[in-house]
Amino acid sequence: MTSPTAPPQHPVTTNTWPILPLALALLVLRVFGDHSWAYWAAAVVGGLGMIGTAIEIPRAVKRLLARRRSLAASWTIVLLTTACVLLVIRLAES
Template sequence: MSEQDSAELDTTRPDTRGPDTAGPGLRPDEVGAADSLPALVLLVPASLLLRFLGEHAWAYWTAAVIGVLGLLAAGFGIAAAVGSLRRGRRKLLAGYTVALLLAAGFVLVVRLVEN
């Protein structure tokens, strides 16, 4: 195969990579269903630890550490959702994400204060 043929083959292939790598139909600056998952993966176990084993000191402090990390992750998720709300994109999902993360953070903080 000559160099000209190989150059023609390279130019005829379409570029399957696009600027939108967030998923089908999602722009990178829009909120998605997975924006709440990193925070919930940390907040839910911390809440459960406090609920069932909160009387033990090790469980309380473990839940506190996991909960603080979860609250930090929730802060990033809330910021992304509020940005999407301000731009007027996917309002229902953004509102759901903000409400879910705020409620999970509130429940964790209340359980930490109670114990």
């Protein structure tokens, strides 16, 4: 007897990995913001996070328009956009 196979389960991911370098850059600015090396380190690490954000936001918009996991896609867009804006504001203040 053969049993019908269930469709493969896809892991629920929101593709928010760029938040890690963005959060690290914000943390470095928060803790060591008065040192010039911290500014440059945050700019480099944050730049990598922004490149990742530039890759992941169009993917999230594509999922949102396709109405697939629209809540997760909306969360990804809001989270990454907010982190990028905060990082640019913190770098501009320094």
